[in-house]
Amino acid sequence: MRAFGILLRRELALAWGRGGGPLLALTFYACVVVLLPMASGRAPERLAAIAPGIAWLALALAALLSLERLFERDYEDGALDLLALGPAPLEAVAVAKCLAQWLATGSPLALAAPVAALMLGADLKVMPLLVLCALAGGLAFAFLGGLGAALALGSKRGGLLVAVIVLPLFAPPVIFGAGALDAYSAGLPWTGGLFLLLAYCVGAIALSPLAMGAACRNALD
Amino acid sequence: MLRVVLIKELAIARGERRLFSGLDLTLEAGQAAALVGRNGAGKTSLLRAVAGLLRPVEGTVAFESETGPIEADTARAEHLHLLGHQDGLKSSRTAWEELRFQTLWTGGTEDGARGAAKRFDLNRLLDLEVRRLSAGQRRRLALARLVASPRSLWLLDEPMAPLDAGQRAAFGTVMAEHLAAGGMILASVHDPLPVPTRSVEIGA
Numbered sequence: 001m002r003a004f005g006i007l008l009r010r011e012l013a014l015a016w017g018r019g020g021g022p023l024l025a026l027t028f029y030a031c032v033v034v035l036l037p038m039a040s041g042r043a044p045e046r047l048a049a050i051a052p053g054i055a056w057l058a059l060a061l062a063a064l065l066s067l068e069r070l071f072e073r074d075y076e077d078g079a080l081d082l083l084a085l086g087p088a089p090l091e092a093v094a095v096a097k098c099l100a101q102w103l104a105t106g107s108p109l110a111l112a113a114p115v116a117a118l119m120l121g122a123d124l125k126v127m128p129l130l131v132l133c134a135l136a137g138g139l140a141f142a143f144l145g146g147l148g149a150a151l152a153l154g155s156k157r158g159g160l161l162v163a164v165i166v167l168p169l170f171a172p173p174v175i176f177g178a179g180a181l182d183a184y185s186a187g188l189p190w191t192g193g194l195f196l197l198l199a200y201c202v203g204a205i206a207l208s209p210l211a212m213g214a215a216c217r218n219a220l221d
Numbered sequence: 222m223l224r225v226v227l228i229k230e231l232a233i234a235r236g237e238r239r240l241f242s243g244l245d246l247t248l249e250a251g252q253a254a255a256l257v258g259r260n261g262a263g264k265t266s267l268l269r270a271v272a273g274l275l276r277p278v279e280g281t282v283a284f285e286s287e288t289g290p291i292e293a294d295t296a297r298a299e300h301l302h303l304l305g306h307q308d309g310l311k312s313s314r315t316a317w318e319e320l321r322f323q324t325l326w327t328g329g330t331e332d333g334a335r336g337a338a339k340r341f342d343l344n345r346l347l348d349l350e351v352r353r354l355s356a357g358q359r360r361r362l363a364l365a366r367l368v369a370s371p372r373s374l375w376l377l378d379e380p381m382a383p384l385d386a387g388q389r390a391a392f393g394t395v396m397a398e399h400l401a402a403g404g405m406i407l408a409s410v411h412d413p414l415p416v417p418t419r420s421v422e423i424g425a
């Protein structure tokens with residue numbers, strides 16, 4: 001546990017500094033939200049209808065942006081060798097990395113989500129649910145993105161591979177979250193979508209570290 | 222503390238190419254072995270196989286402590302340290318942040334890290350970002366973390382390469398102390414190490 005804490009602190013410092021850290025993801029997020037009305041027309045009622053969905057989708061894309069190089073730096077500069085020889089198994093190392101990534105970029109994005117949705121004219125009452133979805137979804141995105149990044153280790157077009165691997169894995173949480181948000185704004189039963197999202201998130205956290213550990217071991221070999 | 226490393230009938234291949242096979246090597250507490258051989262003979266691969274990072278095609282690497290044989294995974298997580306060509310130091314962090322993290326991660330203490338920094342004359346450099354260090358200074362930082370970690374088997378890949386003559390002598394003293402305290406060293410070298418070693422020819 002002590003080792004995990006030491007590692008988490010280092011990963012947080014690295015995630016905060018890596019490629020602009022939370023600022024890059026937040027700026028990308030802001031770009032999408034600002035450009036969308038320009039592309040889709042100014043009709044406020046149309047924007048308001050899709051606002052929660054867009055705020056949610058942009059979040060998934062922004063999360064993907066900073067995940068690509070989660071393991072690659074450590075792999076290239078030899079730090080992954082050192083991490084593999086530490087007291088914690090590589091699975092725990094992967095958990096620390098994904099958790100730090102979520103804390104450093106996922107949670108700021110989740111807090112920015114209601115601001116973005118408000119700018120697009122979404123109803124205020126949907127905000128608590130949006131933050132909740134963004135927090136849980138962000139956690140799932142961090143672990144699944146980490147899985148993509150680990151599987152792409154050592155390949156030449158790693159970034160492309162990450163996107164291709166991660167796309168089908170990102171689809172269910174996007175659907176569940178958007179479904180819950182839509183149903184809630186329309187006054188329909190919405191808890192099903194939220195529970196599915198939470199269950200998917202728990203599944204991702206439980207299973208993806210096993211795959212990440214194996215993928216890292218494979219890349220080191 | 223590890224007492225013995227037993228390498229038996231080891232064979233390593235990279236892709237389709239077999240680098241060497243049938244390698245036997247026993248290293249006991251207080252001994253150092255120097256791996257020699259041409260470039261690409263498999264010295265680095267052997268070190269990585271001992272560290273468990275690379276799967277050998279055939280053969281085994283076994284470890285024994287004072288109390289008898291121990292699991293290879295335990296030995297690797299607690300008793301050995303690898304210093305490769307790449308030192309794993311993050312260029313955007315300060316020398317002290319990296320030395321502290323790497324020392325604590327491998328079971329050392331903050332005091333140990335400070336002592337090791339002093340030994341390798343790094344005190345003035347600790348506040349600098351790693352990117353601003355020269356190759357020799359970086360290597361000294363990597364050696365400091367090696368010394369600060371309480372691990373008895375050192376796997377070193379060309380440890381002396383970027384060091385100047387004075388630092389080589391200093392590191393020789395450090396290695397001699399490590400061996401005298403019952404440590405073990407397995408190093409790939411082109412120049413002889415400044416401590417008594419057994420030479421092991423790889424890929425002859």
